[in-house]
Amino acid sequence: MNNLVNWRQRVGNQRDWLWRGYQTRYTYLRAVESDRQSPPLILLHGFGASIGHWRHNLEVLSQTHTVYALDMLGFGASEKAPANYSIQLWVEQVYEFWQTFIRQPVILIGNSLGSLVSLAVAATYPEMVQGIVMMSLPDPSLEQEAIPVALRPVVNGIKSLVASPLILKPVFNLLRRPGVLRKWAAIAYANPEAITDELIDILAAPPQDRGSARAFSALFKATIGINFSLGVKAMLPDISVPMLLIWGTKDRFVPPSLASQFAQYNKNLQIMYLEDVGHCPHDESPEEVNQAILTWIRHGKGVR
Numbered sequence: 001m002n003n004l005v006n007w008r009q010r011v012g013n014q015r016d017w018l019w020r021g022y023q024t025r026y027t028y029l030r031a032v033e034s035d036r037q038s039p040p041l042i043l044l045h046g047f048g049a050s051i052g053h054w055r056h057n058l059e060v061l062s063q064t065h066t067v068y069a070l071d072m073l074g075f076g077a078s079e080k081a082p083a084n085y086s087i088q089l090w091v092e093q094v095y096e097f098w099q100t101f102i103r104q105p106v107i108l109i110g111n112s113l114g115s116l117v118s119l120a121v122a123a124t125y126p127e128m129v130q131g132i133v134m135m136s137l138p139d140p141s142l143e144q145e146a147i148p149v150a151l152r153p154v155v156n157g158i159k160s161l162v163a164s165p166l167i168l169k170p171v172f173n174l175l176r177r178p179g180v181l182r183k184w185a186a187i188a189y190a191n192p193e194a195i196t197d198e199l200i201d202i203l204a205a206p207p208q209d210r211g212s213a214r215a216f217s218a219l220f221k222a223t224i225g226i227n228f229s230l231g232v233k234a235m236l237p238d239i240s241v242p243m244l245l246i247w248g249t250k251d252r253f254v255p256p257s258l259a260s261q262f263a264q265y266n267k268n269l270q271i272m273y274l275e276d277v278g279h280c281p282h283d284e285s286p287e288e289v290n291q292a293i294l295t296w297i298r299h300g301k302g303v304r
Helices: 087-101 113-124 140-146 149-162 165-175 178-188 197-204 212-224 232-238 258-263 286-298
Strands: 013-019 022-029 041-044 067-070 106-111 129-135 243-248 269-274
Touching: 013 087, 022 087, 041 087, 041 113, 067 087, 087 113, 106 113, 113 129, 113 232, 129 286, 140 232, 178 197, 232 258, 243 258, 243 286, 258 269, 269 286
Parallel strands: 041 067, 041 106, 106 129, 129 243, 243 269
Antiparallel strands: 013 022, 022 067
16 A cells, blocks of 8 residues: 555655755654664665655654655755765765754665765764665775776776767766666666656656756766775775675676675674665665664664
């Protein structure tokens, strides 16, 4: 029955917050069962996703935890600003959101880009983080390491050429079509039944917003100039809080084999594999993921 309710009604009351002059969107669900020992949760989406991607998780998690979900700048219903996008920018957005609305240690939960931002937040502002749950954790530094030093200027030159508005604008206009998004989702998801009309609606709406093509160009350029000091292997050793890394064994975007490599850098990292699940475990297998998160927290893994 829950799936029959429009997704906007399942993600709480969405609100706007003006951050550094930019309109940003967040949602908030107060815990049904009040318990001062239950830390608040902040949910961070992946690239191209939004608050709506957590529609199968928010209500369940809010039974025992106060839950926040944030549309990072450039995504979802947040402003498609022509900003200088970077992991650091989103880290600052999350931190200042926490300063404004929460101001007590939280557990960060992220998928893909959101998991990388979560890790970077914990590395930069350890006082605000009590634990981290990451799903399909990308490491941008690995791409750079795989390219021979002599070829890096050539590769970066090609990327810069591709980042030209003359090329990116028609590419963006193609990518935001629902039919193309559905094919893209078919790569991200292992289970075709998870690719619903509702999911495509969630993915297709933000790219129609004013300034979305310009923001897409800025976001693409950000991937070229990313700060590799924020690579996963560079950050992990300094993280002292408990971490849960959930990975679908059929993730085609980020290799699941990276999980065991990451575990070598921090003994606080616990790994959980999900069989026959792709890049977005929280959406493709929400019941399993919700239970895993709540159990991990309940058993003290998500508490200092």
